[in-house]
Amino acid sequence: MAFQLAKRDLRKRMRGVFEGLSSAAIVQQSVVATNKFLSLAEYQNAKSIAVYLSMPTGELSTRSIVQDALQSGKCVYIPYIHKPDKVSVMDMLALESMAEFESLQPDKWGIPSLQPTQIPGRRNCFEASGLDLIVMPGMAFDEGFRRLGHGKGYYDHFLTRYGKWSEKMPFLVALSLHEQLLAEEIPVVEHDWVIDAIVVGDGRYLVRRT
Incomplete structure (x- = not known):
């Protein structure tokens, strides 16, 4: 319970940080982080990727x-995200083209999203050869490669499913505004997945050595 309260408080604090960021600052950091990400060997060598x-x-x-x-x-x-058994589940489904990306409708958070009518016949990563890399979102990260999600557990549950499906896990890369990379340790529990690398909007790149 203490962990959940700590996570809740940190999410509240981070929302305050985001409210103070200008769109211009996010655009600038996005350019820097994207250029760094596109230069990574793990990305360049990947044949299949999942992207938030x-x-x-x-x-x-x-x-x-x-x-x-x-x-x-x-x-x-x-x-x-859908509810096959009345419980929300996240799958990774194929995006066919940039034109399709442009046509996606925003959900209640403003995230471009596939509609239920677009799902039949669409490739699922579990039906293909899997994923080489996943670009991970989050509200905050730390230098121990811990991640604070939005509280729904979608990515942690997805990665647990993936680990049961394949022995080879994708390379997990988080994209972080420099305001999201914290000096303090993010509270985590056993089922919270750590990430492999963090690309920061100020140009830094952190990679976990295993």
Whole structure:
């Protein structure tokens, strides 16, 4: 319970940080982080990637990453949240083109999202050859590669499912505004996944050595 309260308080604090950020600052950091991300060998060598689609505020934009990946001929998968058994589940489904990306409708958080009518026949990463890399969102990160999500557990649950499906996990890269990378340790519990690398909007790149 103490961990949950600590996470709740940190999320509240981070929302205050995001409210103080200008859109121009986020755009500038997005350009820097994107350029760094696109230079990573793990990205350049990846054949299939999953990418979060960014909210209008409070996180780095992934638009240029999606565009580059599609132009490079990579298989691109994006989150789709649905309720197959009355419990919300996140799958990673194929994005076919930049034109399709442009046509996506925003959900209640302003995130471009697939609609239920667009799902039949669409490739799921579990039906293909899996993922080489996942671009992870989050509200905050620390230098121990811990991540504070938005509290729904979508990515942690997805990664647990993926680990049961395949012994080889994708390379997990978080995109972080420099205001999101904290000096303090983020409270985590056993089922919270750590990430492999963090690309920061001020140009820094942190990678976890295993």
